[in-house]
Amino acid sequence: MAIPKVLIASLVVSLLLLHLVDAADETKNTNLSQSSYVQKMDCGAACVARCRLASRQKMCKRACGTCCARCNCVPPGTSGNQEVCPCYYTMTTHGGRRKCP
Template sequence: MKLDVCGSKCAVRCSKANAHEDCLKYCGICCNQCNNCVPSGTFGHKDECPCYRDLKNSKGESKCP
């Protein structure tokens, strides 16, 4: 069930991304780590999911699209 929830939310989130496959990959990872929370829309709105917003990559940049 988790993958279905994340998959559908990430499909919306990444629908306008240039690097579509990378977006889906990282969105899925973030969604799973953040109890299925993905911000609404295709960009921004990260305050809706503080966990998603606050995950960082090894360079200290936002991990989640």
Template sequence: MKFTMANLLFVSLVLSSSFIQLSFAAYPAAPVSPPSPAPPSFCDSKCGERCEKAGMKDRCLKYCGICCQECKCVPSGTYGNKSECPCYRDKKNSKGNPKCP
């Protein structure tokens, strides 16, 4: 008798947990819209200043533009000052090196 009651309780718990999971799956999370990118003219002018003295200007402008679009800011000057824009500072490439010039 005790064994049958224990089995019945166990089966009911398993079934109820599967119904709970199904009920949560029925309500998808509200979509989060990504932040709007910075205007190209803003990034072009800021990255032009940032990459003015770069040895590989084309590469600098490319990566600066990518970072600017995502972060909506570019540090002042031609080198350093990355503390002004934490997003820009913290972006890393696949090797773990800084992505943004």
């Protein structure tokens, strides 16, 4: 009994399409997981470095930790450089003063 060539051709094409769809779906999932992954910085170490010259280190580290947790960024150095982290720079207290050291 001979199997028609059309049946074999349609079976091969179907398997090829299933393979392509599966590969495209896997690529899409890989790209989504890579783009949604944002590395959290070590806020503790960054704030210790930022506040090492502050006169009120406990308060500085607490404020810096809050800002770092919200912005995931701490400017380099012990003061200034706020333009590196716009979120950090623009955060204010209820009184309108800058929150982040």
